[in-house]
Amino acid sequence: MAKVRISQVRSTIGRPERQKRTIKALGLGKIDKSVEVELTPQISGMINKVNHLVTVTEV
Template sequence: MAKIRIKQIKSSIKRPKNQKLVLESLGLKKINHEIEHENTPVIRGMINKVKHLIEISEEN
């Protein structure tokens, strides 16, 4: 399966609790932190919740 690279570009301060929990469950801890996940529907749903706080790049 394809990999997806996620980078946090905005802070989670003053965000609703559910958005903070999604960032935490993705494994993002602070601004400019990058992680790599499999491109699954579950991860895509999480990305959709916090798309304004992250930057996405797809890899093969």
């Protein structure tokens, strides 16, 4: 599987609870925090749900 770096670039203030929980599940929570994860179908779906709050780069 490919690895990707996910970085949170926007705040979750005022966002629906579902999006806040998705950000937490990805291991994020603060602006400019980054995590490196393997790109599985589950992670890909989570990224699609909050793509307006994060940036994704291949590692």
